[in-house]
Amino acid sequence: MNLASQADMARIGGPPYEYLEVLRREAPVWWNPPPSVDHMHIPCPGFWVLSRYADVDAASKDPSRFSAWENSVLWVDVKENPIALQAQRSGLMGMDPPQHTQYRRLLQPGMTPRRIAALEPFIEAEAAKVIDELASRDRAEFVFDVAAELPMVLLCQMMGVPQEQRREYLRIANNVANVEFAENFEHNMFELYLFLDALVKNSDKLDDNTMLSKYTHGEVDGRALTPDEITQFFVTLSIAGHETTRNTTAHFVRLMDEHPDQRALLLEDLDARLPNAIEEVLRFSPPVMQFCRTATEDVEIGGAAIAKGDKVYLSYISANRDDDVFDDPNRFDILRPNAPAHLAFGSGPHFCLGAAVARTQLRCVLAELYRRLPDITLAEPYTPMGSVWFNAITEMPVLTCPHAASGTGNGNAGSSEGTQ
Secondary structure (H helix, E strand, O other): OOOOOHHHHHHHOOOOHHHHHHHHHHOOEEEEOOOOOOOOOOOOOOEEEEOOHHHHHHHHOOOOOEEOOOOOOOOOOOOOOHHHHHHHHOOHHHOOOOHHHHHHHHHHHHHOHHHHHHHHHHHHHHHHHHHHHHHOOOEEEHHHHHHOHHHHHHHHHHHOOOHHHHHHHHHHHHHHHOOOOOOOHHHHHHHHHHHHHHHHHOOOOOOOOOHHHHHHHOEEOOEEOOHHHHHHHHHHHHHHHHHHHHHHHHHHHHHHHHOHHHHHHHHHOHHHHHHHHHHHHHHHOOOEOEEEEEEOOOEEEOOEEEOOOOEEEEEHHHHOOOOOOOOOOOOOOOOOOOHHHOOOOOOHHHOOOOHHHHHHHHHHHHHHHHHHOOOOEEOOOOEEOOOOOEOOEEEOEEEOOHHHOOOOOOOOOOOOHHHO
16 A cells, blocks of 8 residues: 555545554554656655654644645655745745744634634525525535535635636636646646736735735735735635535535434534534544655654655544544544544644634534435445545535435445445
8 A cells, every 4th residue: 555646545445544544553653655656747755654643743733843845745746846846835835934924824814713703694695505506406416516615605705706707716726626637737727826816916906804905915024925925825725725625515424324323413403513523524534634744854753763854744534543542433423522633624833724714614504404404315326536635525426305216225335434
């Protein structure tokens, strides 16, 4: 098993939970060699896999020794590609403190509890529209027709994308999110860059509460941001800002279908149990499997000698199944007391800035969904992405009124994740 091999991921049909369980037990710091086939045509140097919760958490909180700036935060090597490296460093994910702290401080006002509370009526109204459309059909493709809608609408609202350009933005952003599989990925990235660059250059007259306005008129360390810096940030946000919420929404529905006892528990007291159920879904099926850091000095973890310049792979999917933290971690339990201790949103300086917004979106859309369509079920096996990076579902047909359809059964055959 090679964690950088798309072929290996596709072969097992989902995240490699059993393999990672062996690593946690027998080799918690493990060298993963370069894959035999480089499917992205970008060098992959190999990396050290951190599989235990404590090690992933500690490395995440130590940017002085485990840097996001030195190289790609993915499993690939862009050190010798200055254009790709600079593009990454223009976004929050590719920065280290103090620069990261300064940029994050500029964005923070848009993510405060007061700001999110002010957005909640808008989120609820948009969630109702999405579920209205779903309820009008007996059968639907859930991932892109339903789960993708609300995150993109909210992202457009927060960024300040004009209404007449939002459908085009959704199309471009969805193309770019398919980072590992698109044959024309460079073209898609260039198209996204040009779209956002035009928005940024036309935002100088804006004076509102949108991110475009805040960045255009904001300063970092006393310096105004350049248009290219702003555009590169929004390129990153366009991928990260909807992919995770979309996949968590889909995983929630999938897991409730696979675990009817947990769905029954949820429906007994939907409003009270939904928040913790969302946390358990994030623990059990985190939408992002890993990010990487680069060692800035020689360091030892768990007896393994990690050399300066080596990549370190932070396995969130493994940390979230660590039995040192979570009792019976392979059991899906929406009443789990410490479910919120998961690392699905990361930890340390790079803890997801939009975590509170994501939780609000999930709560609004899932509350509306299970109030209106409590019996929603999978119509046929779902299709996992087979990604090295995302724990994603590419297609998941659902029946909104399964009892009204004859000859249908449970469709949770897409992966063995639910029983591992």
